[in-house]
Amino acid sequence: MDGLLSPRESAKFVAENSRDVFIDGGGVRRVAELLLAKASGPALCVEAWKALHELNPRAADEGAVNWVFVIDTLNFSFWSEHDEHKCVVGYRGSTYSGYWSLCAAVNRALDEGVPITSASYYATVTLDQVRHVLRSDTDVPMPLIEERHRILNETGKILLEKFEGSFLNCVRKSEKSAQKLMNLIVESFPSYRDVTHFEGKRISFYKRAQILVADTWSVLEGKGDGCFKDISSITMFADYRLPQVLVHLGALKYSDELLEKLFKGEMLSYGNRQEVEIRGCSLWCIELIRDCLLELIEKKGEKTSGEINSILLDYYLWDYARDHREDMKGIPFHRTRCIYY
Numbered sequence: 001m002d003g004l005l006s007p008r009e010s011a012k013f014v015a016e017n018s019r020d021v022f023i024d025g026g027g028v029r030r031v032a033e034l035l036l037a038k039a040s041g042p043a044l045c046v047e048a049w050k051a052l053h054e055l056n057p058r059a060a061d062e063g064a065v066n067w068v069f070v071i072d073t074l075n076f077s078f079w080s081e082h083d084e085h086k087c088v089v090g091y092r093g094s095t096y097s098g099y100w101s102l103c104a105a106v107n108r109a110l111d112e113g114v115p116i117t118s119a120s121y122y123a124t125v126t127l128d129q130v131r132h133v134l135r136s137d138t139d140v141p142m143p144l145i146e147e148r149h150r151i152l153n154e155t156g157k158i159l160l161e162k163f164e165g166s167f168l169n170c171v172r173k174s175e176k177s178a179q180k181l182m183n184l185i186v187e188s189f190p191s192y193r194d195v196t197h198f199e200g201k202r203i204s205f206y207k208r209a210q211i212l213v214a215d216t217w218s219v220l221e222g223k224g225d226g227c228f229k230d231i232s233s234i235t236m237f238a239d240y241r242l243p244q245v246l247v248h249l250g251a252l253k254y255s256d257e258l259l260e261k262l263f264k265g266e267m268l269s270y271g272n273r274q275e276v277e278i279r280g281c282s283l284w285c286i287e288l289i290r291d292c293l294l295e296l297i298e299k300k301g302e303k304t305s306g307e308i309n310s311i312l313l314d315y316y317l318w319d320y321a322r323d324h325r326e327d328m329k330g331i332p333f334h335r336t337r338c339i340y341y
């Protein structure tokens with residue numbers, strides 16, 4: 001296929017040619033040992049997606065799958081210029097920021113009778129209606145509102161034309177293959193085409209397509225239409241949080257020059273060499289951590305509740321980053337404003 005590398009091949013190639021981002025073998029092992037202690041626990045299993053997150057759907061039906069689809073269609077770029085001045089959404093007595101502010105806003109809209117997860121609604125939703133649905137409790141709106149509006153219209157129209165308005169029909173066309181579903185998503189929906197260039201090669205990270213497959217697997221609890229035989233071929237999701245937590249845990253290191261840039265809060269544009277190195281090395285780092293963890297589990301004869309894969313490691317470390325925000329204050333995340341992650 002036109003020389004485009006898969007996310008895993010892309011990550012390996014980037015890690016082998018990276019100049020400003022490095023994977024630390026000792027750090028990889030230490031993270032694998034941290035995760036080993038959790039391997040047989042409630043966090044590293046598909047059920048955690050619902051058990052640990054009150055905003056995620058309880059159901060495993062078509063409505064829940066369409067909730068996941070609209071969320072992951074908008075699942076990008078929540079970071080704010082100043083962390084103390086950001087979009088916040090209050091919902092059922094709690095306040096949510098970042099990614100969770102999106103989930104809270106969607107659930108709030110549904111409670112208000114706005115059918116925001118129905119393609120027939122968001123295919124023609126207006127910018128003002130999107131502003132109202134995603135409204136913040138602070139004077140800082142959710143970033144990229146205009147892009148979110150454009151993407152909702154574009155994606156809703158395609159879902160109606162190609163999949164009778166339901167993402168479950170797209171899932172069923174994948175014949176329980178995660179790879180087929182990922183490719184069907186990027187072929188069908190332009191905003192999911194997270195593709196760029198590095199050292200003369202065309203590379204893909206497909207962050208939102210991969211997390212959409214993972215969240216579909218999770219919301220269906222790995223059963224029925226969500227029982228993907230190759231789910232463990234999905235890699236981690238190259239966002240801006242995972243690199244930060246991997247640096248915090250010592251598995252990833254940045255050059256002094258890159259660190260200085262990030263401390264100054266300099267923006268990195270999508271596809272910039274250093275931005276690609278951060279994303280590619282993070283992805284490859286998780287693959288190495290997974291390999292090391294599986295070896296440790298084998299050696300120690302640890303019992304696990306199901307197959308440990310990169311999705312579950314990613315979910316765990318993303319949640320870890322959320323829960324350790326204070327400890328991670330000294331580690332900068334990279335600032336890229338884009339619709340891909």
Ligand SMILES: Nc1nc2c(c(CN[C@H]3C=C[C@H](O)[C@@H]3O)cn2[C@@H]2O[C@H](COP(=O)(O)O)[C@@H](O)[C@H]2O)c(=O)[nH]1
Pocket residue numbers: 048049053056075076077078079097098099100236237238239240241242314315316318319341
């Ligand atoms: N690698 C990875 N990136 C993830 C997620 C999620 C949400 N998934 C959770 C939902 C249910 C599951 O249990 C997962 O825990 C969002 N993001 C990305 O993070 C960024 C937002 O960060 P902050 O500004 O701190 O909210 C943004 O790029 C967003 O696209 C993940 O899981 N992995």
